[in-house]
Amino acid sequence: MDVVSPELNSLLPDEIMDTEAIIMDDDPPAESPAASGQSQPSDDSPVPMEMDVPAVPEIVSLCSDAPPTQLTQAGTTSTPTGSTLCTSTLTSTTPKTTSSLSRVSLTSGGLQKLSAHHQIILNKVASSPGADTTRSQGTTTTTPGGQQFMVTAIGKSGQPIVLQLPHTGSKSTSVQGLGEAKANPQHFKVVTVSSASQVSTLQAQQLKTVQIAKKTQVSSAGPIKFVFTKAVNNKGLTAQTSVSNVITGRVLSTSSPVTPPRTITLSETLGSSSKIAISPLKSPSKLTVVSVASQVPNSPQKSVSLPLNMAHLGHQILLQQSTATSPAKVVSTHSTTMKPVQTVTVGGVGATQFKTIFPLSTPSNVQQIQVPGSRFHYVRLVTATTGSSTGHAGSPITNSSMTAKPMVVNTTQVRMSVPIVPAQTMKQVVPKPLTSSGQVLTTQTQQRLIMPATSLPQIQPNLTNLPPGTVLAPAPGSGNMGYAVLPAQYVTQLQQSAYVTLASSSGFSTPTGIQTQARLPLNGLSTSGAAFRPRKPCNCTKSQCLKLYCDCFANGEFCQNCNCTNCFNNLEHETDRAKAIKACLDRNPEAFKPKIGKGKEGESDRRHSKGCNCKRSGCLKNYCECYEAKIMCSSTCKCVGCKNFEESPERKTLMHLADAAEVRVQQQTAAKTKLSSQISDLLTRTTPAITSGGGRMPYTFVTKEVAEVTCECLLEQAEQAELNQQPQATAERMILEEFGRCLMRIISSAGKTDCPSINC
DNA sequence: GAGTTTGAAACT
DNA sequence: CAGTTTCAAACTC
Known part of the structure; x- marks a missing residue:
């Protein structure tokens, strides 16, 4: 405990x-x-x-x-x-x-x-x-x-x-x-x-x-x-x-x-710019x-x-x-x-x-840094510095700057x-x-x-429902005390692929100033696998990604690798983002809480906290949040013509189709994998055989000469049978037997390096 | 990929 | 709270 x-x-x-x-x-x-x-x-x-x-x-x-x-x-x-x-x-x-x-x-x-x-x-x-x-x-x-x-x-x-x-x-x-x-x-x-x-x-x-x-x-x-x-x-x-x-x-x-x-x-x-790399946390x-x-x-x-x-x-x-x-x-x-x-x-x-709370002085102190050549996303958080050493803190972090012994908490x-x-x-x-x-x-x-x-004192009382990791940025010019709540997913992201540099007040701004660099994963692209489910990039255009329309925002994530335009859902717009969060919370204190309640005894107990309000989709399309969450509609839903209930034949049909499709996909995938494996294995085995000669494929021995000799042997058998006035059946048998012997000789010759010799 | 449909979110 | 508008995802072609 x-x-x-x-x-x-x-x-x-x-x-x-x-x-x-x-x-x-x-x-x-x-x-x-x-x-x-x-x-x-x-x-x-x-x-x-x-x-x-x-x-x-x-x-x-x-x-x-x-x-x-x-x-x-x-x-x-x-x-x-x-x-x-x-x-x-x-x-x-x-x-x-x-x-x-x-x-x-x-x-x-x-x-x-x-x-x-x-x-x-x-x-x-x-x-x-x-x-x-x-x-x-x-x-x-x-x-x-x-x-x-x-x-x-x-x-x-x-x-x-x-x-x-x-x-x-x-x-x-x-x-x-x-x-x-x-x-x-x-x-x-x-x-x-x-x-x-x-x-x-x-x-x-x-x-x-x-x-x-x-x-x-x-x-x-x-x-x-x-x-x-x-x-x-x-x-x-x-x-x-x-x-x-x-x-x-x-x-x-x-x-x-x-x-x-x-x-x-x-x-x-010990260095001017210390960075803390926060390693991803799984458990x-x-x-x-x-x-x-x-x-x-x-x-x-x-x-x-x-x-x-x-x-x-x-x-x-x-x-x-x-x-x-x-x-x-x-x-x-x-x-x-x-x-x-x-x-x-x-x-x-x-x-x-x-849970991490980093002091931020001003929004301006938060800097997203893109280091050329680096696949990591660097975010520098610098508290307002009143001391004389501000120059250092404000400097953008680059690869070269990182040489200043940044404090790094590694993953x-x-x-x-x-x-x-x-x-x-x-x-x-x-x-x-x-x-x-x-x-x-x-x-x-x-x-x-x-x-x-x-800058956001008024938000603090309502932080209960903040999206995970929401960044509460101080209002511009508001002292250096403030709360920036980073989106939960963002932090998650940071943990894996990004670095967040946190520089505290002026004391830290000096060459020996404190910089905390957190290593954070990219949005929805965590490499941890199951821990972070990849999320689709948003395509917001008008909401500035500061409305719940934006899935990133709604999930408490920063937009990264998204296709959105005029995005404010990032550290560069902490103030706006914080305001947006507050607005959302004012409208709905539970706006950032998961909609799908987690059942105590399994998924069957999962239910939409609010319920859907579908009219046309029959709750059997992803328009329906219940269906999308793979749960059935409940009494809380206000949907019309709902077909997303246990005994719904449509639902069963869809489920079967979905299952069948999934099975097919799995089978195809398995088949492809197996085929690829076999091909690869075949190539691995055959390639050296063909080139080396010791393990040549059989067809490589059936050369023109071998075929001609074989045919001569077969003709000779035919002639022999004819000379002996053998019945046709016997003649055919003799020819086939000779052909069998030829094949055996060819096969036996396959293991030899020299060319096969076939004699009747 | 463009256009349409849909329903949640936002607004009034 | 209800109706309307806005919005972005889902869907269709």
């Missing part, structure tokens, strides 16, 4: 928070004051949200302004699991709550000093309850009641991220203990944070606290592991998954005995919340409360923009007993869903197993990407990017 802090969840749309993989076996949070205060926003969304589950408030922010010097990489340590743990200077943080708790602090910053691998350093820190989290960075204190881990992450300097791990060891029935009674003892939500490498423009260090709710199963025999799982492409195993400047991740997935641990590799690339994923530090000073941390209906969406990463001056939040109050080794799975694991599966040693034994843990054997590769699911845009 994943535990999401109510606080963080409250900031997120229910749909975003929703994950199919989440099992609601966890006990609702009760004890933590912060958690209690973080009541989840009421949402009527039927989809269970992670928000409902988490007992511990969680705050994740990804930007660190602290100078990199604070992070000191002490060394590396091999963990029992084989992962390499890099020790770094400990940063003590003080939980706001008085209760003892184990905490994991993710401190971003000082990445410059990190190894090139940009690993996230988990520093287990024993912190005293009263310690000040904001001040005591770099120090380690031991708290009797709980354990604190400092995770030094990637990114900009010095903004520590604190992962609080409520200890439930003593309290098996702890209120916050999530799913404690459940067999699966470990449930964590992990937020991975990476910050921009640029430190100069950043302001004071910011402490970010990530609270991790842990199930309390202290008695478990096996060591507990924290698995930081990133939304990683399960396909590409070889590629490095690096998260530069912006990163994150909240861990939604939990490691269970049955489920192989999944690893998230968060690596930071249903859990929600990943990524908090991105914004470069806007003094701006309060902005929480995203977007009730997006993304239940059906795949893996999504939620990026929250946080300001450098935003105060760190420490929420968890649980006191738990740290297990020797705990695995935290951060997002992206098989059944996890990630490659990268597993990071971060075993955490008890405070007594281990103080610092640095997760190391595990690509070696024995590590389980995580499966990626769809990712959807939601970009914060301040």
